Amino acid sequence: xxxxxxxxxxxxxxxxxxxxxxxxxxxxxxxxxxxxxxxxxxxxxxxxxxxxxxxxxxxxxxxxxxxxxxxxxxxxxxxxxxxxxxxxxxxxxxxxxxxxxxxxxxxxxxxxxxxxxxxxxxxxxxxxxxxxxxxxxxxxxxxxxxxxxxxxxxxxxxxxxxxxxxxxxxxxxxxxxxxxxxxxxxxxxxxxxxxxxxxxxxxxxxxxxxxxxxxxxxxx
Numbered sequence: 001x002x003x004x005x006x007x008x009x010x011x012x013x014x015x016x017x018x019x020x021x022x023x024x025x026x027x028x029x030x031x032x033x034x035x036x037x038x039x040x041x042x043x044x045x046x047x048x049x050x051x052x053x054x055x056x057x058x059x060x061x062x063x064x065x066x067x068x069x070x071x072x073x074x075x076x077x078x079x080x081x082x083x084x085x086x087x088x089x090x091x092x093x094x095x096x097x098x099x100x101x102x103x104x105x106x107x108x109x110x111x112x113x114x115x116x117x118x119x120x121x122x123x124x125x126x127x128x129x130x131x132x133x134x135x136x137x138x139x140x141x142x143x144x145x146x147x148x149x150x151x152x153x154x155x156x157x158x159x160x161x162x163x164x165x166x167x168x169x170x171x172x173x174x175x176x177x178x179x180x181x182x183x184x185x186x187x188x189x190x191x192x193x194x195x196x197x198x199x200x201x202x203x204x205x206x207x208x209x210x211x212x213x214x215x216x217x218x219x220x
Contacts, residue, residue: 004041004168011039015048029109032167040167046110046199056102064107065178065186067091071216072189078179091220097198097213104195108148108174113163115171120145123161123171126153128183134190135197135208144170146196148187150180191216 006014011031012022025047026033032043059067066076066087076084094100115123120143127147132139149157154175157163163171174196176183186192190212197209 005034006039006041006044008037008039011044014044032112034167042167042201043110045201056099058106059103061106061176061178063087064104065176065183067104068107068186068189068191068195071220072186072191074186078182091217094217097210097217100213100217101195101198107178107195108176109151111154111173111175112165112167112169113158113171113173114166114169115145115161115163117143119161119163120171123147123157126157127173128180128187130193130196131188131190132193132197134193135212137197137205137208144172146172146174148174148176148180148183151175151177 008019008022008026011026012019015022015025017025022031022039025031026039031047032040034040058064062078063083066079066084067090069076070084070088070091076087079087090103094103123145124147127145127149129145129147154173157173194209194212194216197205198213200206200209
């Protein structure tokens, strides 16, 4: 059974980058650092699955949500006319799922926790979960939570529910500083469901997510 953690050197070798770059990824929270020099293996796998390419820059948070809106068939009024036009052109030029995943990665920061089972129902009511049924997948029936939350609410939620950081915990909170009301509306689209599924550690879910993104990009 694979270890649940990697050293910085092992992380660098897995990602094909220098140890210095691996440390920068940990410092920026792109991958999860459990302790100094110790990295969560699952966060490294998510990073790999996200298709983060060296020369492809991620869009700023509000731009990523603008792209999500456009791919889902909505307007993005928070973008200026010129920026929106350029973003539409950029989306039409994307024909690779890995590039799209890289561009979209800053839409939210992923945090994982342990929580008491009694807190799960309330946590679900506070977060905006993707609709996996739009991808033809049944909603999970296990004791887990996976949803989007306003970045400003994270500390309060941690204290209120006694959440304990655990890279393999059943509670996944995807925090965003973008307008949470708009984000909640967009989280209910197949676009966000596919984006999240495409970086899942579950091979079946990841395959469905990537295939859906290929269809979305191909028809845009």
